[in-house]
Amino acid sequence: MNSTLEKLSPTLFTIGIFLFWEAACRAFKIDRFILPAPSEAFMAMVQYWRPLAYHSFVTLWTTLAGFGIAVAFGIALGLVVGWSRTIYRGLYPVMIGFNCIPKVAVVPILIMWFGIGEVPAILTAFLISFFPIVVNVATGLATMEPELEDVLRALGARKLDIMLKVGIPRTQPYLFGSLKVAITLAFVGTVVSETVGANAGLGYQIALAGSNFQMPLVFAALLLLAFEGIAMYAVFAWIEGHFTRWAFRSSMSAAA
Amino acid sequence: MSASVEIGDVTLTYRGVSGGVLALKGTTLNVRRGEFAAVVGPSGCGKSSLMKLVTGLLPPDNGSIVISGAKVTGPVKIAGMAFQNPNLLPWRKVVDNVLLPLEIVQPYRSNFRREKKQYREQAEALLKTVGLGGFGDRYPWELSGGMQQRVSLCRALIHQPSLLMLDEPFAALDAFTREELWCVLRDLWQKIRFTVILVTHDLREATFLADTIHVMSARPGHIVMSKTVELPRPRELEDCFKPQFIDIVHELRAKIGEVRQQ
Numbered sequence A: 001m002n003s004t005l006e007k008l009s010p011t012l013f014t015i016g017i018f019l020f021w022e023a024a025c026r027a028f029k030i031d032r033f034i035l036p037a038p039s040e041a042f043m044a045m046v047q048y049w050r051p052l053a054y055h056s057f058v059t060l061w062t063t064l065a066g067f068g069i070a071v072a073f074g075i076a077l078g079l080v081v082g083w084s085r086t087i088y089r090g091l092y093p094v095m096i097g098f099n100c101i102p103k104v105a106v107v108p109i110l111i112m113w114f115g116i117g118e119v120p121a122i123l124t125a126f127l128i129s130f131f132p133i134v135v136n137v138a139t140g141l142a143t144m145e146p147e148l149e150d151v152l153r154a155l156g157a158r159k160l161d162i163m164l165k166v167g168i169p170r171t172q173p174y175l176f177g178s179l180k181v182a183i184t185l186a187f188v189g190t191v192v193s194e195t196v197g198a199n200a201g202l203g204y205q206i207a208l209a210g211s212n213f214q215m216p217l218v219f220a221a222l223l224l225l226a227f228e229g230i231a232m233y234a235v236f237a238w239i240e241g242h243f244t245r246w247a248f249r250s251s252m253s254a255a256a
Numbered sequence B: 001m002s003a004s005v006e007i008g009d010v011t012l013t014y015r016g017v018s019g020g021v022l023a024l025k026g027t028t029l030n031v032r033r034g035e036f037a038a039v040v041g042p043s044g045c046g047k048s049s050l051m052k053l054v055t056g057l058l059p060p061d062n063g064s065i066v067i068s069g070a071k072v073t074g075p076v077k078i079a080g081m082a083f084q085n086p087n088l089l090p091w092r093k094v095v096d097n098v099l100l101p102l103e104i105v106q107p108y109r110s111n112f113r114r115e116k117k118q119y120r121e122q123a124e125a126l127l128k129t130v131g132l133g134g135f136g137d138r139y140p141w142e143l144s145g146g147m148q149q150r151v152s153l154c155r156a157l158i159h160q161p162s163l164l165m166l167d168e169p170f171a172a173l174d175a176f177t178r179e180e181l182w183c184v185l186r187d188l189w190q191k192i193r194f195t196v197i198l199v200t201h202d203l204r205e206a207t208f209l210a211d212t213i214h215v216m217s218a219r220p221g222h223i224v225m226s227k228t229v230e231l232p233r234p235r236e237l238e239d240c241f242k243p244q245f246i247d248i249v250h251e252l253r254a255k256i257g258e259v260r261q262q
Helices: A002-027 A038-047 A049-083 A085-100 A107-114 A118-142 A146-153 A159-196 A202-211 A215-243 A245-249 B047-054 B094-103 B108-129 B145-157 B175-192 B203-209 B237-241 B243-261
Strands: B005-016 B019-031 B036-040 B062-067 B079-083 B163-167 B195-200 B212-216 B223-228
Touching: A002 A038, A038 A049, A038 A215, A049 A085, A049 A118, A049 A159, A049 A202, A049 A215, A085 A118, A107 A118, A107 A159, A118 A159, A146 A159, A146 B079, A159 A202, A159 A215, A159 B094, A202 A215, A215 A245, B005 B047, B019 B036, B019 B047, B019 B212, B019 B223, B036 B047, B036 B203, B047 B062, B047 B163, B047 B195, B079 B145, B094 B108, B094 B145, B108 B145, B108 B175, B145 B163, B145 B175, B175 B203, B175 B237, B195 B203, B203 B237, B203 B243, B212 B243, B223 B243, B237 B243
Parallel strands: B036 B195, B036 B212, B079 B163, B163 B195
Antiparallel strands: B005 B019, B005 B062, B212 B223
């Protein structure tokens, strides 16, 4: 009984929030130009399904492209940073500084360099999402048990051996944990870029519909964005659970 | 082939954040081939530094370490090590944890892929001798602490090291499991006769297992007493209650009490 309730609770909560929203809109007669009811947003979704499907697709692929670059770059940089203390100390302030720059401020520069289109969106998604990956991979390497390193070094293991046999495998739970965070950030990056300057994507759709006072359409696009985010998060949560089951069972806790 | 160890007048300073700490000063210690040596002493006397020195993981400031006639200048590449924490890799099955050294040490390393099946059998056989037959395909986190420590011992021994370094390997176990593992280690050593240096706090453990017990002083550590254990082998757990055994423990205890006072 309790476990069924627990299983159903995400669905029930989501439906509950929509019902509350709908009821509030009707009860207080909220103007649809301020806050449309979810029913209106869903109707807009049906009515404009063709452009919404197109823009959703554009946002999804640009996000995944940026995220893919972030994963490759993040792992590579994380390994380099985790490999050597000197590089770690040298690069860390630079990376913190870079991460503090709001990416929305970078988008105009990217548009000047690459023009309006998908490239600035991909790059913004990449720039905003690689940081947690780097930090987690580096942390995974840096927290290796020194005694285990001693065991291997006393056998004549080189640094590369230790990395391949211990460092990289033990980084996995940290990496997969960071991917869940990074994918949602990547969506933020894409939409920021699309809102500032693009001719496709959900961010563009939101900006365009907003300027035409089509609030139900704005909310329809927002809901789709949330849905894409949840779906991708679920994918990476599943991958995490599938590949690093040992991390949840053993005393070693993942990216805490 | 087991190794001999000669530690000659070694000094070691740890460079920490708050300045250097003199860990060892004028430490001299000799271990014959195939000897079981134990090092006991008050906590913080630099016993663990001794482990790092002998395996070449740390260079001494002064003095020399000679293993089987050759001066140690870098990691020795032959030693098996086990610590208080089993440090097993949670993503590897038990048998693959045991096989880890063979993936690193020559000549096994070059043959590893070709001979994997045979190595696996060796690992399974070794696991069986420590009472873990049939556990090879489990994961370390499915095993109890004592069982994990047995796996750790197997990992330290799979490549037939000429020198086994043990740093309080049984300290985290309950009394019964600890005594059980004493016997496991005793039997393994009697079968293979590798050279052992066992660092421990437990005087009964040292007396039960070792041929020679070296007592270290408080920091900076050096050897203040070397005691040969004349008890006949093979020793049984029952022997721990014999007067001769108790006398030795008593004597060691008195000496350690003395160095702690200073």
